[in-house]
Amino acid sequence: MTKAKIDFTSGPILKKLLIFTLPIIATNLLQVFYNAADMMVVSLSDEPNAVGAVGITGSFINLVTNLFIGFSVGANVVIARHIGAKNDRDAERATHTAVLMALAVGILGGVIGLFLSRPVLVWMGNTGNVLDLATRYTFIYFLGIPFISLTNVLVSILRAKGDSRTPLIILSLSGIVNVLLNLFFVLAVGLSVEGVAIATVIANVLSTVVLAIKLKMSEGPVSLSFSKLRIDRRAFRDIFVIGVPSGIQGAFFSISNMLIQSSIVTVNNLLTPDPNLSPVLNGNAAQMNLDGFIYTSMSAVCQATSTFISQNYGAHDTMRMKKGLFTCYGIVTVTGIAVSAIIMLFRVPLLSLYGVVDGPVGSADAIAFETAYVRMLFLTIPYFLCGIMEVGTYSIRSVGKPITSFLISLFGACIFRIIWTLFIFPLKVDLVTLFVSYPISWALAGLVAFVLSVIFINKLEKRRSATPC
Numbered sequence: 001m002t003k004a005k006i007d008f009t010s011g012p013i014l015k016k017l018l019i020f021t022l023p024i025i026a027t028n029l030l031q032v033f034y035n036a037a038d039m040m041v042v043s044l045s046d047e048p049n050a051v052g053a054v055g056i057t058g059s060f061i062n063l064v065t066n067l068f069i070g071f072s073v074g075a076n077v078v079i080a081r082h083i084g085a086k087n088d089r090d091a092e093r094a095t096h097t098a099v100l101m102a103l104a105v106g107i108l109g110g111v112i113g114l115f116l117s118r119p120v121l122v123w124m125g126n127t128g129n130v131l132d133l134a135t136r137y138t139f140i141y142f143l144g145i146p147f148i149s150l151t152n153v154l155v156s157i158l159r160a161k162g163d164s165r166t167p168l169i170i171l172s173l174s175g176i177v178n179v180l181l182n183l184f185f186v187l188a189v190g191l192s193v194e195g196v197a198i199a200t201v202i203a204n205v206l207s208t209v210v211l212a213i214k215l216k217m218s219e220g221p222v223s224l225s226f227s228k229l230r231i232d233r234r235a236f237r238d239i240f241v242i243g244v245p246s247g248i249q250g251a252f253f254s255i256s257n258m259l260i261q262s263s264i265v266t267v268n269n270l271l272t273p274d275p276n277l278s279p280v281l282n283g284n285a286a287q288m289n290l291d292g293f294i295y296t297s298m299s300a301v302c303q304a305t306s307t308f309i310s311q312n313y314g315a316h317d318t319m320r321m322k323k324g325l326f327t328c329y330g331i332v333t334v335t336g337i338a339v340s341a342i343i344m345l346f347r348v349p350l351l352s353l354y355g356v357v358d359g360p361v362g363s364a365d366a367i368a369f370e371t372a373y374v375r376m377l378f379l380t381i382p383y384f385l386c387g388i389m390e391v392g393t394y395s396i397r398s399v400g401k402p403i404t405s406f407l408i409s410l411f412g413a414c415i416f417r418i419i420w421t422l423f424i425f426p427l428k429v430d431l432v433t434l435f436v437s438y439p440i441s442w443a444l445a446g447l448v449a450f451v452l453s454v455i456f457i458n459k460l461e462k463r464r465s466a467t468p469c
Contacts, residue, residue, distance in 0.1 A: 006162030008308045009084055009315040013324050017304055017331065017447050019364035023164040024300035024336070032292040034175035034203075039289050040197040041182040043194040043355040045057050051354055052278040053133035053193055055285020059261045060120050061141060064109045064252035065148060070247020071101050072149075072156040074239040076303070077310045077398050079160035079222065084314025086131030091221035093232040098153050098239055100229055106149025124258060130278050137193040142347075144201030147208045155213040157222050159307055170210050178203035242397060245406035249393075252414040263434055270429065271367055279364040280431075283371030286354035290347075291380055294339045298387030301332040302394045309398035318461035325395050325453060336384025343380055348372070352446050371431060378435035385442035389413070392449025399456050408452070412445025 006020050044049040067125045075098035082091035117138040121131055155167045178199050184193025215224035268280035305328040343350065351357070353371050359365025389412075397405040420437040427433070 006152055006164075008162065008324070009317060009320070013308075013320070013327050017308060017324065017327055020162060020164050020307070021300050021304040023168040024159070024303055025297050027164070027168040028296035028300050029293060030168075030172050030175050032289075032296045034178045036289050036292070037179045037182055038200065039285065040353050041179075041186050042193060043406065044194050045127075045186050046190075047133060047192040048276050049130050049276070049282075050133060051194050052281030052285050053130050054137055054196065055288060056121070056126060056261060056265075056281055057117075057134050057138050057141070058129065058285075058288070059111070059254050060117065060124075061138065063251050064113045064142070064145065065257065066250025066254055067105060067109055067247040069152055070245070070250055070293065071105055071239060071243035072152040073246045073306065073394075073397070074098075074241070074243025074402075075101075075153055076156040076160045076306055077242050078235065079157060080307050080310035083161055083221070083316035084311035087314075088221035090235070092223075092228070094235040094239065095157055095215075095222045095224065095231045096159065096173045096228045096230060097235040099150070099224065100231055101239060101243075102149045102153035103146060106146035109149065110142050110145035114139060117142065120258070123454055124262040126442070127267070129276055130281065133193050137197045140194060140197035141200060144204050147201070147204040151204055151207045151211060154208065154215060157215065158211075159303060160310075161220065161222050162307065162311075164304075166214055167211070170214065171207060174203045174210070177206055178449040188328045196466065198324075223254065228446065242402045245402040246338040246397060249409045250412075252410055256414045256417040256421070259418055260434060260437075263340060263421055263425055263429075264431075267429065267431055267434070272364065273286070277364055279368035280371045281369035282354075283356055284375060286356045286368075287372035287375040287380070290343050290350055291375070291383060293343065294336060294380065294383045295386065297339045298332050298336050298384070298390065301328055301335060301387065302329065302390045304331075304399050305391050309330040309395050313399055313460075318457055320455070321399070322457050322461075325391075328391050328395075329388065329450075332387035333384050335441060336387045340380050340383050344376060347376060362440045374431045375435055379438050382439040382442070386444055389442050389446035389449055392453045395453040396449060396456060399450075399453075399460060401456055403451060404456075405449075408445050408449050412448055413441040416441045416444065 006016055007014060008020075025295055033235075039051050039054060042054055047053075075094065079091050079098070082088075082094060089144045118135045120133050122139070126134055146413055155171070158164075158166050181199035181202055183194050185191045189195060191198075212224060215222065216223075216226075264280060264284050272279055305325070308324045308328070309321050312318075312324065348358075351369065356368045356372055357365055358369040389409075393405040393409055396408070417437050420441075421434070424437070425433050
């Protein structure tokens, strides 16, 4: 094991997982912080609905970005398998294929976003000033989608070989640039949502360029060479088979979240008929941003699960796969509970950073604060269940069952939430009825994923033990 590369096929499991996971957690938390800085800085602009407008775009942006995030997951699994099997030639081919796939999917996603942003935002129930602000933000954001796609895949390539420190350094630097540009465009230039969107695009371009240079200068099978950029049919198929179900899975999550987001707009309109006010959207957006710190911390463990399981899948070590899986379940549970507890403990000062503070009963401030608090009770506290669910689905995907992983998330979480929103929520139109669907869906999908992940690894173990040497 070198300083930057971790071989998961040998050595102490917990120690290596922690060494690999902690830089990813730090990277992800910094990314969420920089995104939070977008919201914090934009709240300082002259637009009172800027925070809610940026927050309302999240579900649609995630719908598009999840398509190429799926391919980055596929690239991580495939490349990590080849590295675990010591198959450098196939790892090299998969690396260059993944980069071209990321570029193509990123361009496609950008075009889709540019044309569909406003119609989708209208469908979600947005009107007036909030709609105009959200449309402006998404238009600029989607111009940078190809670079976001490339950044995701380049990071997944580095992590596939066990390097989680390099992405931490590079993404941290680009994040600092993002924050500084936010302050410049909003406070110095006087822009609002446009300013933070422009800053995000510039920061992602910087990330892509530096990551590409780093991979080009690196040694080994994942070293990037522009002359070798071509589509290898086998690598394309392998990445596609894993990446497409993962991307569609993420897209369905976004669709269900968009439906819930439109229901939040409904609640906002009931409580504040004035179209120029959006306290429910502001409170939800602020707390959703804080919840991002929990999710992204647990997501780091899920990414570690994917790399660990994939490398040992390539090395044919099923016993180590099983031990690593249970270790990841323990890490993600502790991580989720710990970060949730911190947010709950410091909820008042944290929310105030987004301009969400308590006020007189019935005021816009009071409505925004109450919205954030209700979301905390029903999403923030049980958020560790989401991490448990995703460790299971990531492990299932890594052992070659991407369709099963997709179906668990589709039926256990996405369709469940859609049905809940369409049939249960109308019975009592309030935030509690809406938010409680999340922990229920996480628990159901997580239980199924846990059982099946263990079954699949046991079957793999029996099949390989029965195969003659």
